[in-house]
Amino acid sequence: MRTTQQLSITLPNEMAEAVKAxxxxxxxxxxxxxxxxxLRALMARDRAVENWLHSEVGPAYDALKADxxxxxxxxxxxxxLAAEHAKRTR
Structure with missing residues (x-):
């Protein structure tokens, strides 16, 4: 059984040239x-965002909803933000 699949894709010229380069x-x-x-990099980013949503955003939302x-x-x-900016520009 094959573990790959051939696809035909169309890319904007700039992306196609970047691939060729x-x-x-x-x-x-x-x-x-x-x-x-x-695609591996995109999938890794998606996993990182999903992990962040589950480990940080969800609990923060739940905590705010509870209190x-x-x-x-x-x-x-x-x-x-203004105080942080003032500290950094001194």
Whole structure:
């Protein structure tokens, strides 16, 4: 049984040239390797975002829902950002 599948894809000229340039520079042996590596990176990013949502965003939402007094106002956020900016520009 095959573990690969042949696809025909269309890329914008700029992306197609970037793929070809990677192969011509010797960074990859084939255009397929470039695409596979890019897809692996995309899948890793998706896993990282999914992990962040489950490990940080979800619990933060649950905590805020359980205790709404933890929320900060827009004015408080702006004041905090302004203070951080002032510290860095001194």
């Amino acid at each position: 990677k192969v011509q520079a010797g960074e990859y042996a084939s255009e397929s390797e470039v695409i596979r590596d890019g 709404p007094s933890r929320a900060v106002t827009v004015d408080q956020v702006r004041a905090r």
